[in-house]
Amino acid sequence: MADRRPGGRSERxxxxxxxxxxxxxxxxxxxxxxxxxxxxxxxxxRTTLYRRWGSAEGLVAEALLFGTxxxxxxxxxxxxxGDLAAMGRELVHYFTTPGLSAxxxxxxxxxxxxxRAAESLRRFYVDRHARSxxxxxxxxxxxxxxxxxxxxxxxxAATAPVFYRLFISREPVDDAVADTAAHVTAVAAAAGxxxx
Amino acid sequence: MADRRPGGRSERxxxxxxxxxxxxxxxxxxxxxxxxxxxxxxxxxRTTLYRRWGSAEGLVAEALLFGTxxxxxxxxxxxxxGDLAAMGRELVHYFTTPGLSAxxxxxxxxxxxxxRAAESLRRFYVDRHARSxxxxxxxxxxxxxxxxxxxxxxxxAATAPVFYRLFISREPVDDAVADTAAHVTAVAAAAGxxxx
Numbered sequence: 001m002a003d004r005r006p007g008g009r010s011e012r013x014x015x016x017x018x019x020x021x022x023x024x025x026x027x028x029x030x031x032x033x034x035x036x037x038x039x040x041x042x043x044x045x046r047t048t049l050y051r052r053w054g055s056a057e058g059l060v061a062e063a064l065l066f067g068t069x070x071x072x073x074x075x076x077x078x079x080x081x082g083d084l085a086a087m088g089r090e091l092v093h094y095f096t097t098p099g100l101s102a103x104x105x106x107x108x109x110x111x112x113x114x115x116r117a118a119e120s121l122r123r124f125y126v127d128r129h130a131r132s133x134x135x136x137x138x139x140x141x142x143x144x145x146x147x148x149x150x151x152x153x154x155x156x157a158a159t160a161p162v163f164y165r166l167f168i169s170r171e172p173v174d175d176a177v178a179d180t181a182a183h184v185t186a187v188a189a190a191a192g193x194x195x196x
Numbered sequence: 197m198a199d200r201r202p203g204g205r206s207e208r209x210x211x212x213x214x215x216x217x218x219x220x221x222x223x224x225x226x227x228x229x230x231x232x233x234x235x236x237x238x239x240x241x242r243t244t245l246y247r248r249w250g251s252a253e254g255l256v257a258e259a260l261l262f263g264t265x266x267x268x269x270x271x272x273x274x275x276x277x278g279d280l281a282a283m284g285r286e287l288v289h290y291f292t293t294p295g296l297s298a299x300x301x302x303x304x305x306x307x308x309x310x311x312r313a314a315e316s317l318r319r320f321y322v323d324r325h326a327r328s329x330x331x332x333x334x335x336x337x338x339x340x341x342x343x344x345x346x347x348x349x350x351x352x353a354a355t356a357p358v359f360y361r362l363f364i365s366r367e368p369v370d371d372a373v374a375d376t377a378a379h380v381t382a383v384a385a386a387a388g389x390x391x392x
Contacts, residue, residue, distance in 0.1 A: 109308040125365035164356035169321035187389040
């Protein structure tokens with residue numbers, strides 16, 4: 001039986017393979033990603049990868065869920081607008097810094113080519129929305145926004161304009177874009193526009 | 197000299213080729229689009245296409261600008277929120293209706309693979325934002341939102357959540373998503389959040 005304990009051999013192999021998959025995805029993109037290249041990068045025999053993940057698509061689908069295992073925590077600046085701006089700026093940094101942006105861009109792109117990658121991305125964002133929604137809960141507690149404000153929807157509204165410019169309208173993105181979206185969203189939330 | 201008059205032979209060829217390019221893009225996606233397939237679909241000799249557009253990428257880059265030549269007009273429902281909701285619902289319809297969605301999805305996807313396609317998409321959205329901004333101008337005239345409200349930014353905010361769910365978080369999209377985004381944006385705009 002495989003040893004799934006943290007630090008066990010099976011788990012070490014899994015982490016090495018998923019990291020290698022993400023590295024390959026950032027380096028080559030989804031269309032050119034192969035099981036063999038991941039195996040070589042991970043230092044794991046290809047038959048192990050085929051047995052456990054089945055295909056390049058299987059590798060990418062699991063690797064894109066990897067973020068849900070990381071201990072990302074939403075910012076806590078003291079105001080809703082500050083928290084939303086910090087999250088937006090984190091996205092701007094991640095998606096526009098050379099050397100950092102290749103993987104996240106390839107992840108968004110992979111979902112156009114693979115339904116399993118798209119499903120993993122969806123699950124990743126469900127997790128991210130849930131973790132981020134604490135900034136809205138704190139804003140309710142502080143009396144900044146009314147009870148019943150839809151946390152995940154506030155997160156979507158505050159970050160969507162960054163993604164929109166990056167991948168739809170293909171316009172330049174900088175911190176000011178994140179700040180404007182945070183301001184607009186916080187104003188609407190304070191006015192009760194996100195109460196469901 | 198080529199006859200570029202509307203209805204002239206050169207213009208008829210151009211229209212046939214650009215329509216064929218869009219049809220091919222929707223049918224096969226950018227990665228598998230070939231000049232030969234476009235030539236066959238358009239009933240135009242391939243050497244004409246190579247001479248005039250150079251490559252499949254050149255064809256797609258011009259075809260993606262084709263929308264800027266169409267006479268799309270923003271809705272006029274009598275309220276900013278109504279106009280924004282109508283635009284959002286139009287996007288939902290266009291991007292989620294089987295048989296209609298293949299081309300717009302392939303267009304967004306092509307921009308990940310081709311810098312020229314990305315540049316065309318950018319120019320298309322610049323044009324679309326400018327045409328849409330009239331709904332904000334009318335809202336200013338009606339006194340719904342303060343003077344100085346940034347029209348294109350209102351349009352981005354109202355439509356970005358639809359695109360976000362479609363292509364980033366990969367969540368389901370329906371008219372309610374468009375309506376919520378329109379409501380949130382109209383509330384923020386009325387409060388002056390988009391004044392620059």
